[in-house]
Amino acid sequence: MFHITVLAVGRLKEKYLTEGAAEYLKRLSAYAKISVVEVEDGSLPENPAAAGGEKVKEKEGERLLGRLRPGTFLIALDVRGKMHSSEEMAEILNRLALSGRSDITFAIGGALGLSEKVLERAAMRLSFSRMTFPHQLVRLILxxxxxRWFKIARGEPYHY
Structure with a gap:
């Protein structure tokens, strides 16, 4: 069985996001042991594009890296990552399982994204779109x- 960790900067604050996440976590429990690990987000400076923003991103990255389990297959969610269809991602998960890689962590950065250290540690960079989404919404999408990937991998219907 897969052990999936969603490693995220910050907490979900909006009710619709927490309810949606809870629903999918419940559904996913039939397919994998899944956990969500949240790390503290940094305080953004007035001008996040300045050097202060990089420092915030670096500190968040250190917190994320500090929570990784040894040997986990890290997938970084990054707007500059590679896009895959849902079917392709189901196949990637199947290949990981067949190669004995059942411990997978998905890293979601804060408002400024992921630090270079996290991106360098990642075995894969995944993008859901070239558009930018709020990091809290990305968690629900993930x-x-x-x-969906587990349903596809098992040949089960997804749309009802």
């Missing part, structure tokens, strides 16, 4: 996609 959970929905994980559920």
């Amino acid at each position: 959970l929905e996609q994980l559920y």
Whole structure:
């Protein structure tokens, strides 16, 4: 069985996000042991594009890296990552399982994204779109996609 960790900067604050995440976590429990690990987000400076923003991103990255389990297969969610279809991601998960890689961590950065150290540590960089989404919404999208990938991998219907 897969052990999936969603490693995220910050907490979900909006009710619709927490309810949606809870629903997909419940659905995913039939397919994998899944956990969400949150690390503290940094305080953004007035001008996040300045050097202060990089420092915030670096500190968040250190917190994320400090929570990684040894040997986990790290997938970084990054707007500059490679885009895959849901079917392709289901196949990637199957290949990981067949190669004995059942411990997978998905890293979601804060408002400024992931630090270079996290991106360098990642075995894979995944993008859901070339558009930028709020990092809290990305968590819900990831959970929905994980559920979809497992359904596809098992040949189960997804759309009802």
